[in-house]
Amino acid sequence: MSGGTWGGSDREHDDACHGRWLAVRNRVTDRSGYRDDWYDAQCGGCRFWVALSGELGRDWGVCTHAGSAFDGRVRFEHDGCELFAVREDGSFG
Template identity: 70%
Template sequence: MVSGGPWTGDDRGHNNEVHERWLRILNRPTRAPDYRDEWFDEQCGGCRFWIGLSGELGRDWGACTHAGSTFDGRVRFEHDGCASFTVREDGSFG
């Protein structure tokens, strides 16, 4: 980290710890017995209202911006999802 300027989040150790900590609080982990097959096509990373974080954490994490979602304003794992999923018009992911 460079002193005197804003922290950019480019600390691999910190980012790895954040990634592991956030993974433990997933809404719908794919290994859960009640995870439905159709949810594989309705993951946050493909939702119109998911905005990826910048930097290294942005490869897997973003914020939900869907006013109708229970996760609005929360950081979400790109492979998680919710009942308010809205497909992106361009079909992109992440």
């Protein structure tokens, strides 16, 4: 990086982050124990989920719920937690 702010457009870096972060998901749809009622309560639809900018923002955001164990942590849009709060406008991502 030569001068200026990095804009998150390094594909190799983004892919490496994506791989590392997938390993620490809380809820995985193909894992035993995943409950059907969690499907509609995914991070990407939570009012406290803020998408990252750049390419990573297509799948990743940050939890901003002060009461959540994930507050301030990067979360996969299809992950979730017990403090999910639906967005009033019904949007996702």
